[in-house]
Amino acid sequence: MTPAYGTYGRFIQQIRLASGVDHSRYPFSLPAVRQLACSGALALAPGVTFLVGENGAGKSTLIEAIAVAAGFNPEGGSRNFRFATRATESVLGDHLILTRGIRKPRTDFFLRAESYYNVASEIERLHRAGGPPLLRAYGGVSPHERSHGQSFLDLATHRFGPEGLYLLDEPEAALSVQSCLALLSRMHELVEQGSQFLVATHSPILLALPGATIMEISDEGTLEQVDFDQALPVRLTREFLGAPGRFLNNLLGTGEINGTQGSWH
Incomplete structure (x- = not known):
């Protein structure tokens, strides 16, 4: 098996904030964004990088902006999704600079827990429009016909694949403890197959993933790597x-x- 670490499975290597922004205004005033500006760059390790911190620290805003800068639809989905329900994304994505690895991901997905309902509706619409049978990639059943948690696990099990790039914003929002463990197992499997994850989470279960990098955003805005126990x-x-x-x-x-x-x- 090809090792998941090193350049393999490191599709986004570094994230920087462009110069010339007004740090007194939202979203540039958020602790996570201020720290990104002060540190110069956020380096992403191969495998899984978790972002943790209290509500309001800017984790979700940063994940969304990275997704937009990487070419994803702001509401979620793969980079082929181009629907819009309501434009609520910040302008931060327009001011991020991504350093990409030599390899390109074979597949990708941006999961926002709060807007996955809209993604599920778009999946149904595209499936009915003809073309390749899209639902097959999501377990053969519309996400609307599954519970919220089941649809998240269907996504990770059937849609996520090897050598993929996955940005996840609080995926535990719909998951039971047992389902969190199932997602952890699936993430470990995909990392071994060369995938890269960037995940904003409050789940101590997901944070236990072996080999993951945990970056914590404090209320003061510092962004530092911490151990699981910390x-x-x-x-x-x-x-x-x-x-x-x-x-x-x-x-x-x-x-x-x-x-x-x-x-x-």
Whole structure:
């Protein structure tokens, strides 16, 4: 088997922000984007790179912008999808510069959990329009005829293939714990077959994927690589499961969570 690491499976190598943008305005004021500007570039490793951080840090905005800069439809799908339901994407994608690898992916897909319903509708429309039987690539059944979680797993199982480039925005949104484990297994298989993933997630289960790179965006805007045990979703989940009564007493009383420190006070 061809090894998945090295130049193989590294279709996007680096992401930079173009100069001359106004960092006081959205989306350039987001912590993740400010840090990208300060650091000069975000290097992507072969295999899987996870982006983690609190809501509002800019993970989804950054994933969407990278997808747009890579030629994907802002609402999701492959690079052949060109439908539009409602234009809500930011202008960030127009200001990103991608350094690509020598090899091109054999297949690709951009999954946005919040807009996959629209992608499913487009899949149905294209299938009815004739041409190649499109539903076969999604398990032979319309995603609308499956539960949200089942359709996500159908996508990963049947549509995703070797040597692919996959950008995923919070894929765990529709998945049970068991389904998250199934997705983790499928991602591991695809990485071994030369695929590259960039994933924004809050799931400690997905973050456990062996060999993955985890980049954490802090509330202050720093973007740094962390180990699995240090990642914010892992630390908070462990703390809660270790003492749920204490957490709930604080939450339902006067306590509040400090997302940066991962502690309650």
